[in-house]
Amino acid sequence: MSERIVEATGELAALAAAVLQPGFVGTTPPPWVRRWLGEGLGSVVLFARNIVDHDQVAALTAALRAERPDVIVAIDEEAGDVTRIESAWGSSRPGNFALGVVDDAGLTEEVARDLGIELAGLGVTLDYAPDADVNSNPANPVIGVRSFGADPALVARHTAAWVRGLQAGGVAACAKHFPGHGDTRVDSHHDLPRIDGDRARLDAVELAPFRAAVAAGVQAVMTGHLLVPALDPELPATLSPHVLGDLLRDELGFQGVVVTDAVEMRAVADRYGFAGAAVRALVAGADAICLGGERAGEADALALRDAIVAAVVAGELPEERLAEAAKRVGQLAAWTAAARAGRPASTLGGDGSPVGLAAARRALRVVTRRAGLLPLAGPAHVVEFVPPRNIAIGAETPWGIAAPLAELVPGTTTARYAEGDTLADPAAAADRPLVLVVRDLHRHDWMRDAVDRALAARPDAVVVELGVPELVTGAVHVATHGATRAAGYAAAELLAGTR
Numbered sequence: 438m439s440e441r442i443v444e445a446t447g448e449l450a451a452l453a454a455a456v457l458q459p460g461f462v463g464t465t466p467p468p469w470v471r472r473w474l475g476e477g478l479g480s481v482v483l484f485a486r487n488i489v490d491h492d493q494v495a496a497l498t499a500a501l502r503a504e505r506p507d508v509i510v511a512i513d514e515e516a517g518d519v520t521r522i523e524s525a526w527g528s529s530r531p532g533n534f535a536l537g538v539v540d541d542a543g544l545t546e547e548v549a550r551d552l553g554i555e556l557a558g559l560g561v562t563l564d565y566a567p568d569a570d571v572n573s574n575p576a577n578p579v580i581g582v583r584s585f586g587a588d589p590a591l592v593a594r595h596t597a598a599w600v601r602g603l604q605a606g607g608v609a610a611c612a613k614h615f616p617g618h619g620d621t622r623v624d625s626h627h628d629l630p631r632i633d634g635d636r637a638r639l640d641a642v643e644l645a646p647f648r649a650a651v652a653a654g655v656q657a658v659m660t661g662h663l664l665v666p667a668l669d670p671e672l673p674a675t676l677s678p679h680v681l682g683d684l685l686r687d688e689l690g691f692q693g694v695v696v697t698d699a700v701e702m703r704a705v706a707d708r709y710g711f712a713g714a715a716v717r718a719l720v721a722g723a724d725a726i727c728l729g730g731e732r733a734g735e736a737d738a739l740a741l742r743d744a745i746v747a748a749v750v751a752g753e754l755p756e757e758r759l760a761e762a763a764k765r766v767g768q769l770a771a772w773t774a775a776a777r778a779g780r781p782a783s784t785l786g787g788d789g790s791p792v793g794l795a796a797a798r799r800a801l802r803v804v805t806r807r808a809g810l811l812p813l814a815g816p817a818h819v820v821e822f823v824p825p826r827n828i829a830i831g832a833e834t835p836w837g838i839a840a841p842l843a844e845l846v847p848g849t850t851t852a853r854y855a856e857g858d859t860l861a862d863p864a865a866a867a868d869r870p871l872v873l874v875v876r877d878l879h880r881h882d883w884m885r886d887a888v889d890r891a892l893a894a895r896p897d898a899v900v901v902e903l904g905v906p907e908l909v910t911g912a913v914h915v916a917t918h919g920a921t922r923a924a925g926y927a928a929a930e931l932l933a934g935t936r
Contacts, residue, residue, distance in 0.1 A: 446746060449756070451477030453745035455763040456719065458482050458511055458696065459738045460729020464489055465497060469735035471504050478738075479766045480509035482729055483561065485524035485831045491559060494522070498560025507770040511563040511611075511727075516552045516793070518582055518920050519568075522559070524831045527922030529789020533568055534905070535800035535918040537585035537595055544796055545595045546602035551792045553606015557780045562608060562773035565659055565696070565727075567599040569612040569646035570619040575907045576880060579829055580619055582904055582919045587619075589642045593649035600653040607776045609769060611696055612650035614661030615685060616674055617643025621663070629673060629704040632665045639667055648689060656769055657694040658685065660723060662704035672721070673705055676714065681722035694769045696725040700741075701732045711737075712744035719745065720754050724762040789922065797923035801931060807912035810870075810899060812934025816848030818866035820891065821874040822884045823855040824904075836920040838874055838901055841929035856883045863894040871895045872932065873911070876920055877904035901928055 454477035461470050464487055470478070481501060488494055498510050514521050517532015530552060536545045549567070556564060571592045572584035585595040600610040616639065621630035632643070647658065660675040668684060669677040675697050685691050697718045700706065705714040715726045726741060748754035803811070819839040826832060839851035854860055863871055873888055878900075885908070892898055892911060900911035903920035915931060917924035930936040 446750075449746045449749050449759070450742060452759050452763045453742045455479040455766055456725050456745070456759065457738055457741060458509070458725050458727045458729075460484050460487075460733045462486060462733050464493055466500050466504070467735075470501070473738070474501065474504035474508055478505070478508075479763070479770060480511055480563070480725065482511045482513070482727060483521060484513070484730060485521050485833060488521060488524060494559045494561075502560065507774050509563050509766070509770050509773060510561050511565060512556065512561050513565040514552065514556065514561075515566045515568060515583060516548065518827075518830050518834075518836075520834060520921070521831070522556065522561075523789070523922070524834050527835050527925070528793070529921070529923050530793030531797040531800050531921055531923055532582050532919040533585045533595070533599075534572075534582035535797060535924065537591055538802065538918045539796065539799045540591060540595075541799075542594050542598040544799070545598040546605075548792055548796050549599040549602030550606040551790055553603040553608040554780075555606075555790075557607030557777050560777075562777060563611060563657065563769070564603060564608050565611045565613060566603070567596055567610065567612060568614070569596040569650055570614060570617055571642050571646065572619045572905070573642060574620045574622065575905060576622050577619060578622065578880070579827055581827070581877060583829070584619055589645040593646045596646040597649040597653040600650050600655045604654065604656065604776070607780050609656035609773050609776070610650075611657035611659050612647055612655050613659035614663070614698060615647055615658050616661065616663070616665055616668065616680060617647070618661045618663060619643065629708065630663050632663050634667060636667045639665070644689075647685075651689050651691045655693065656772060657696050657725075658691055659696045659698055659727075660718070662698055662702055675705060675723065676709065676717040676721050678721045686722060694724045694765045695722060697723050697727050699727050699730045701728055701730065712740050715741045716744055716748045716754055719759060719762060720748075724765040793923045794926065797917070797919075797921065797927040798930070798936070800918050800924070801927055802906070802916045802918070803931070804909050804914040805912075807897065810897060810913045811932065813846070813870040813872075813899070813932050815869060816846050816850070817842065817870040817872050817932070819849060819851040819872045819874060820860075820863075821851065821853045822876070822887060823853055824876045824881055824884065825856070835922070836876075836903065836925065838872070838925045838928045838932070841926040842872075842932055845929055845933040845935055854887065856881070860887050860890065863891045863898070867895070871898040872901060873898050874901045874903065876902070877907075878902060878910070879905070879907035899932065901932075
């Protein structure tokens, strides 16, 4: 092999590394990440596994920046049920659905700015948020409370407000999952969702929030692994030139970075291969390839880098397209460096965000069919029903109201039940208030049956819904519109009568 070929291959490898956004394992940068940052790697992604506390995250990002000062440090932090920076204790801010219920765009912008200031202070520069999906299908298993709601106009104005707030706080926003993941019963982590509806429907519903995000100056857009026949009957959006080029670039006028959802997700990896999906996405017009939620080793990043180089050499991926993608990533890196210049270290205390708790209180909604049950008359027995896990939400992230209620009302007891568990006789707690805690009650037959049995025995029970309150039941029904720490504490205050 001639020196020029070796040199050219090295140049291509650097370009290929520039467009990757890999995750890694550990709370300090592993040697391979440090080495790659010196060889062209433009970005990394932090997951819950990389986070212990604020001091550790600040030290981690400083170590990354010591290798490459303009490295993009991304995170999937929606400030709701999907949290990474507070994954060990639950988000101290409400998520999108709660903010949509309040419907105060100024509040949404304030919460997002509060988050942006915190993330920027920790050295994070790109946030894979907001979720701009319109949750028009209540049976959606993966979006739900991650969306601002089911009304396109509401979702659009809050998406724009969230983008403005986060970026004012010093962190680049990334609207997702383009062109819209709300109207599906399939989770793209597991299979390829299909979004039906004609182009007029897409314009009126799915695309409205993304148009608003672009108008608000969003720095990045994340693709969804979605088949949308009205736009492309053959290829998922992540791999479609029609969706990324004709629609997002040409029609919507977006000039920032297009980031893929994780390419190891089965919706694309099962059909096109891990590396094949990455190459096809770049050909289609994506600029950055996200990976590392499940495949987080150097061998995984190397497989993608080598596949990208091979595709250029073989003529499958034009070198000009790869260079264009790397240039856009570089432009985003420059934006983030300027945005965080002079930012102080994060000063958020252990109690979390006061702005977030105030917002969570405003999001509570109570339906009362029987007077005198709130506040609770004394220590309660709390039964929390555990739904199948939404894979986007960290398994380690705590949720519920039993813990905060026990702090406010000592003597509170609790039990948790999942599908297949035998529910204890509710009459056994007849001498104390009974609280039934659910998440998306309308989506789980077993949960509805258990709640119906409990309410038959204890018609005075209070039902607290931490998900989408599609089904309202019980003498008193409290909807928090999310299962965050802030939401749980706000609900506990209401039950205890401390606010």
